[in-house]
Amino acid sequence: xxxxxxxxxxxxxxxxxxxxxxxxxxxxxxxxxxxxxxxxxxxxxxxxxxxxxxxxxxxxxxxxxxxxxxxxxxxxxxxxxxxxxxxxxxxxxxxxxxxxxxxxxxxxxxxxxxxxxxxxxxxxxx
Amino acid sequence: xxxxxxxxxxxxxxxxxxxxxxxxxxxxxxxxxxxxxxxxxxxxxxxxxxxxxxxxxxxxxxxxxxxxxxxxxxxxxxxxxxxxxxxxxxxxxxxxxxxxxxxxxxxxxx
Numbered sequence: 001x002x003x004x005x006x007x008x009x010x011x012x013x014x015x016x017x018x019x020x021x022x023x024x025x026x027x028x029x030x031x032x033x034x035x036x037x038x039x040x041x042x043x044x045x046x047x048x049x050x051x052x053x054x055x056x057x058x059x060x061x062x063x064x065x066x067x068x069x070x071x072x073x074x075x076x077x078x079x080x081x082x083x084x085x086x087x088x089x090x091x092x093x094x095x096x097x098x099x100x101x102x103x104x105x106x107x108x109x110x111x112x113x114x115x116x117x118x119x120x121x122x123x124x125x126x
Numbered sequence: 127x128x129x130x131x132x133x134x135x136x137x138x139x140x141x142x143x144x145x146x147x148x149x150x151x152x153x154x155x156x157x158x159x160x161x162x163x164x165x166x167x168x169x170x171x172x173x174x175x176x177x178x179x180x181x182x183x184x185x186x187x188x189x190x191x192x193x194x195x196x197x198x199x200x201x202x203x204x205x206x207x208x209x210x211x212x213x214x215x216x217x218x219x220x221x222x223x224x225x226x227x228x229x230x231x232x233x234x235x236x
Contacts, residue, residue, distance in 0.1 A: 047171065047227045049227060051224075063224060107157070108158055109218040109220060111217060113163070
């Protein structure tokens with residue numbers, strides 16, 4: 001069973017860049033079958049989709065975060081990464097990485113996250 | 127403000143049935159399959175249902191999903207105290223070109 005593990009600083013100063021990495025336990029990161037997704041959850045609040053990317057480098061970002069987000073992959077290391085610039089206290093959350101399946105059939109899209117990392121807490125504070 | 131709308135909370139007694147609704151629009155639920163996730167507080171979300179009505183691996187048949195138009199429903203029968211959790215619907219929004227979630231529904235088994 002594939003496993004995902006987030007890593008990165010737990011504390012980031014306001015206005016700086018939050019950088020997280022997700023390490024995938026198998027070679028599926030190189031497969032075009034999956035999209036690699038970041039999701040966050042502030043304490044006591046709902047899940048928020050941040051964005052996703054394919055091993056090819058194609059990306060989609062949450063429009064509300066798009067101006068500050070960059071995602072990338074390093075298939076040789078079986079990793080994908082998230083960078084969120086100019087952070088504020090509102091970016092404090094648990095950040096999850098996930099493996100998603102996406103496609104289109106009969107004019108309908110399907111998209112769901114079948115495997116999740118355990119999550120990592122990031123606090124934005126000086 | 128979440129793109130998909132869910133009731134904040136639902137409750138029912140053990141053994142009873144509960145339905146959790148998820149309302150969207152033509153650009154998301156109306157043109158995409160819906161997934162449902164269960165999150166016990168303090169734990170990682172777990173995929174319950176995908177493609178509107180397919181149960182994920184090892185999910186009991188007490189959990190079932192359906193979709194009609196721009197709304198979807200998760201039904202849980204034979205409620206158990208272990209079902210107490212937050213439930214989220216999610217899908218793809220073709221107008222936003224983004225994944226979207228509901229605001230979550232807290233299930234209390236009285």
